[in-house]
Amino acid sequence: CELGPTMVIYPEGVWYTYSSEADIDEILARHVLGGELVDRLLLEPGQTRPRRTDPPRLTLKVADVSLTAPAVKRFVLRSPDGSDLPAYLAGAHIDLFTESGLRRSYSLVGDSADRGQYVLGVRREEDSRGGSSWVFDQLSTNSEVTASVPRNSFALAADATMHTLIAGGIGITPILAMGHELKARSEDYHLHYCTPSEVETPFLEEVRSVFGPRVTFHHDGGDPAKGLDVQALLAESVPGQHIYVCGPASLVESTRLHSSHWPEAAFHSELFAVEPVIDEPPNEAFDVFLSRQKITLSVPTERSILEVVRDAGVVVETSCEDGLCSCCRTRLLGGEADHRDHVLSSAEKLANESIMICVSRATNGETLILDL
Structure with missing residues (x-):
C-alpha cells in the first residue's frame, strides 16, 4: 500500500510506480511505444516505499532556427550525438531551462513519429518574464540547451469519432x-x-x-x-x-x-496565460502535512503551498506557477483541495488525488496531506 499505484508491463514483467497521468503517458510513450525503460519510475525488487528521484534532463542542440511569422520562431532541437529522443504523444510539451534559472514550457509542434527531433514554436511576448526573450536572443543554430523530457496534459481522446x-x-x-x-x-x-x-x-x-x-x-x-x-x-x-x-x-x-x-x-x-480573476473569494489559512518529511506547515492567506514548502527547504519542480503547466503536480494523500488550476479535468478534481501546489489550496477547515 505504501507504494501507491503501480503498473506492470507484460510480457517483460517490468514494474513501475507513478503519481500522475503525465507519468503514465511517459511510460506508455517511452516503454510501450518506444521500447525503452523509464528508469526514474522503475520499482526495484523488495522496494516498499516510493523514492524521490531527480527528474531526467536532456541536453539538446539547436539544429535550425527560422522565422515562421512576425515575432514567432521555429526551433528544431536534436540530440548532440544524433540518437533518438524520448517518445511523446501529440499535445505534449517540454520545458527549457534558461541560464538565469528560469524554466519555461513550450509545446511540441512536429510529428511525434519522428524520434530524431523536437520542433518548437516560440512567440516573443512583449511582457515576457524572461523565457521567450531568452529563447529569441540566446538560442541560435548549434546552441545547446537543457530540457525536460516531454509531458502531456492535452492529449487526444482515444474514444473520439x-x-x-x-x-x-x-x-x-x-x-x-x-x-x-x-x-x-x-x-x-x-x-x-x-x-x-x-x-x-x-x-x-x-x-x-x-x-x-x-x-x-x-x-x-x-x-x-x-x-x-x-x-x-x-x-x-x-x-x-x-x-x-x-x-x-x-x-x-x-x-x-x-x-x-x-x-x-x-x-x-x-x-498559455491566465486572465486576472475578478471577485475571487478571500483565501483562508490552512495546514499541510508533508508525509515524507513528517512535518506540518501552516499556509497563511497571502502565500501559496509552494512558497511555504520551498521555505521549509523542500525542493519542488516548478515552471509557470500559474496552474497551467502541471510541473508542480503533487500527489494528494488526504484532505479536500480547492482546485484552482487549469490542468486537471473536472473528473480529476473530483477524484482529489493530486494538486497543483502553486495555486490550489485547501477547502475550509481541511488539512492537506501531501506526498512530499
Missing part, C-alpha cells in the same frame, strides 16, 4: 502536432485556425501541408468579433465529437462557454 480543433495564433503549436497524429491515424478531424491575417499566421505552410482541406482559416484583422463564430460552430452537440482549443484566454473561455451543453469530457483546452 470526430476531432474539432480550434487554435488561436501561437496556440497552433500543440494543435499542429495533433494534426500530424490524426492524419497518420486516418481519423476524422477539422481545424479552425484564428489569426489576424495570413502573414501573421504561424506555421502557415506546414498547417496547409498537414491539414489540406481539413482546415478553415479565420483572419479577423485583429478584431476577434470578425473571426470565428464559436457559438455557431458548437451550437449542436455531436455524440462522439471532441473539442480541442488552444490560444488566448478569451478564445478558450468562449469555446468553454459555448460548449457548456456538450458532455464535459468532450472539452479539452490548454492555456
